[in-house]
Amino acid sequence: MFENLDMSTKDIIMTAAVILGPILAVQAQKFIERTQEKKNRRMALFKTLMSTRAERLNRDHVQALNMIDIEFYGRLLPFLKTRYQTRKEQAVTHAWKSYNSHLNQKDEYESLEQWIKKGDELFTNMLYAITQSLNYDYDKVQLQRDCYRPIAHGNIENTQLAILDGLDQLVNKGRPLPMYVVNFPPQEQADNNEQDIHNN
Template sequence: MSVLNELKAADWAIIFATLLGPVLAVQAQKWLEALRERRNAKHRVFAQLMATRKERLSPDHVRGLNMIALTFYGAKYFKLRLTSKTETAVLRAWKAYFDHLHIVLDEHTAAALTIQREELFIDLLAAMAMDLGYDLDKVELKRGAYSPNWHGIVEDEGNRLRKSLVEVFEGQRPIGMHIVNFPPTAAGEVAPTSGPGQRGDGGSTSEPR
């Protein structure tokens, strides 16, 4: 009887474990590294949005929003996609907020839509916090951010300045001019008049009687 026939099931298990052990260990290490990188990516996006939640027009904030669909996509093994419940909640909250961002605000609907948009954004942050294990409620997410009033003033002034410049370049807004004083005239030159019968220096141009 050969040696192979004398081996029992337990012996075969030991052999396979000895042969496959290093391979499985390497694969397990790769899986843990991928899992750690996914979590770190989520942390970076969440921290970026938290830091800029009072600066919705900043490039960093927009960049963070655009990374949500990728970082919370879930894990993909071969052709199988595995998404947790909390990741699915984040993607749903992002879709609702994303759709609302494309609604054009006007003077009649701006107030109501701005409130709705703020609530959807807070829902998004809350879903991300839950996925990452942070115990943050919506009130804290909404009121816990600090932004000096000066930042809002600068942003508002910048928006008004850009709007005014665009209107000027498009011919919708004239450039107002106001002459404060005429330059002094040389001897023998006639000063420009600022009105009927008036010289630039305020004197009368009529002949003496």
């Protein structure tokens, strides 16, 4: 292959190979590390959503949802100044947009049960899209039903919501605080207290 080249051309090719070889190897290693890091972040997001799928008000769950746009953004093509997403990334971000839009449309449903049912369906579709992008073999029924949540957790969450709603009614909506007297003081003590008030 190099027989027709003079010595200086061979030297240039060899020198270029010696210089570029390690540079290309380092760049290849960095590419592999970035790819692995991206996969690890996506896995962490998926694990958080799976582990909190029965507790959708959980702070970690909400943070993971808000990271979907970042983790499945795709990549920016610098020369075209546009973003490239794989079909699997597009499926995830589209499913997230549908679910997010639904979360903000509670008043458009006749009942809370209908809104919750539709939300469960959209959330499951989003989880399914994430599993597909990570090359996991889950089906939608498994994602929707195979989770454990003790009844006590639901009771605690409902109680906390009721307390917060009651406080909101008192503080922000002017609801009166009902008060009931359980035990009246003896009449003699009440008369003395009334006398003290008039004297002062």
